[in-house]
Amino acid sequence: MKIKISRQNIYLISVSIFLLIFVLIFSFLVLIPEGKGYRENRTEFMKNSKELRKYQDFYDKKQAQLKDLQKKHRAVIVAFDNKFNAKRFQKQYKQNFSSLELSELKKKSKKDEFTTYEVNTSSQISSPKSFYNFLEAVNKSDWIIQVNFPINFKRDGELIKSSFTMQVLSNTRDENKTKKVEKKSTH
Amino acid sequence: MKYSYIAPRTKTVFTPEVKLMLTFFSITIFMLLSTYAFLLFKEYTFLSDLKSIQKSQSQLQTDLSKMKDDIVFIQKENDLAKSIQTKNLVLKDSITNLFDLVPQRITLSQAKLDTNSLVLYGITPNKDIYNFMLGAPLRSIFHRTYSSFYPVGNGWLRFVSTNYTDDDLPTLEGEADNEN
Numbered sequence: 017m018k019i020k021i022s023r024q025n026i027y028l029i030s031v032s033i034f035l036l037i038f039v040l041i042f043s044f045l046v047l048i049p050e051g052k053g054y055r056e057n058r059t060e061f062m063k064n065s066k067e068l069r070k071y072q073d074f075y076d077k078k079q080a081q082l083k084d085l086q087k088k089h090r091a092v093i094v095a096f097d098n099k100f101n102a103k104r105f106q107k108q109y110k111q112n113f114s115s116l117e118l119s120e121l122k123k124k125s126k127k128d129e130f131t132t133y134e135v136n137t138s139s140q141i142s143s144p145k146s147f148y149n150f151l152e153a154v155n156k157s158d159w160i161i162q163v164n165f166p167i168n169f170k171r172d173g174e175l176i177k178s179s180f181t182m183q184v185l186s187n188t189r190d191e192n193k194t195k196k197v198e199k200k201s202t203h
Numbered sequence: 204m205k206y207s208y209i210a211p212r213t214k215t216v217f218t219p220e221v222k223l224m225l226t227f228f229s230i231t232i233f234m235l236l237s238t239y240a241f242l243l244f245k246e247y248t249f250l251s252d253l254k255s256i257q258k259s260q261s262q263l264q265t266d267l268s269k270m271k272d273d274i275v276f277i278q279k280e281n282d283l284a285k286s287i288q289t290k291n292l293v294l295k296d297s298i299t300n301l302f303d304l305v306p307q308r309i310t311l312s313q314a315k316l317d318t319n320s321l322v323l324y325g326i327t328p329n330k331d332i333y334n335f336m337l338g339a340p341l342r343s344i345f346h347r348t349y350s351s352f353y354p355v356g357n358g359w360l361r362f363v364s365t366n367y368t369d370d371d372l373p374t375l376e377g378e379a380d381n382e383n
Contacts, residue, residue: 024218027216027221028218028220028221028224031221031224032224032228035224035228035231035232038232039228039231039232039235042232042235042239043235046239047235047238047239047242050239050242050243050246051242053242053246054242054245054246054249057245057246057249057250057253058245058249060249060253061249061252061253061256064253064256064257064260065256067260068256068259068260068263071260071263071264071267072263074267075263075266075267075270078267078270078271078274079270081274082270082273082274082277085274085277085278085281086277089277089280089281089284092277092280092281092284093277093280095284096280096284129276129279130283144298144299144302147298148295148298148299151291151292151294151295151298152291152292152295154291155287155288155291155292160283160284160287161287161291162287162290162291163291163294165316165317165318166315166316166317166318167294167298167315167316167317168313168314168315168316169311169313169314169316170312170313170314171311171312171313185283185287187280189276
């Protein structure tokens with residue numbers, strides 16, 4: 017039995033087979049591996065997005081905590097950042113003393129991010145109560161001040177001559193950072 | 204001479220079967236290529252998004268570490284400020300207690316307060332009043348107490364009371380060392 021296929025049909029079948037093979041090869045060698053890669057990338061992307069969200073949540077939490085702390089302890093932060101101003105100090109506390117004189121501010125020590133300056137004061141008070149009031153008021157001052165020994169009270173007629181040492185603490189953390197950055201930029 | 208009454212058909216490769224087959228394969232190949240293009244585009248966007256995620260993540264890590272340092276620093280500042288405020292109030296109470304300790308009959312002319320010592324200068328009507336009313340409480344507070352008396356013209360006595368405590372009271376520097 018002889019099957020008679022026209023030449024046109026042979027062309028048709030050949031082209032169809034060629035295209036079919038092309039489709040199959042393209043699908044198996046290109047499209048399917050690409051699809052696998054897509055799925056892997058998507059999984060990794062989702063994983064990273066989830067991780068980023070976690071980081072973001074933690075960051076937001078810490079930022080809220082930092083803002084809360086900054087708000088709560090604003091006075092302390094500002095006091096540590098303030099540079100001691102003898103004239104302003106005298107102006108603020110002159111009502112507690114009949115006279116108040118401050119020596120020059122001397123750098124005493126530096127621990128971590130804090131520098132301690134020392135200033136000696138000599139003053140005249142009408143009664144010890146003025147000194148008590150000063151000690152209470154100094155806790156609310158614009159600087160972090162610790163009144164320290166030696167403290168000396170000496171009767172001088174109706175008044176009491178007093179002398180004491182004050183330690184002023186200042187934050188030098190930002191200065192250190194700036195210095196480090198400056199050093200790096202010069203090298 | 205004509206052999207047919209109809210006009211001859213022009214022969215073409217694009218027979219209806221070929222057209223059908225080509226249409227089918229065109230659609231198939233178009234779909235495959237568009238899927239491939241979609242996958243390539245998505246791969247590109249995933250990679251660029253991943254890069255930006257990693258960048259944001261490292262930025263967040265840097266910011267977080269800075270923020271943690273800031274939080275620790277603020278807490279440190281606050282603790283230090285509180286400790287200084289407490290010391291000032293304790294100092295105030297100590298001085299108040301010292302002056303409250305001095306009885307009406309004894310007059311102080313000078314008081315020198317130091318970390319571990321207290322020196323008082325003043326006048327007292329007699330030694331007994333000093334010993335009972337000022338010397339005794341001073342001896343109960345300090346570890347070592349020395350008193351010396353000098354007569355004043357009107358029969359009263361000028362005294363110098365030197366008092367020492369052996370405890371090393373913490374100083375600001377000492378406390379900072381301990382904290383470290």
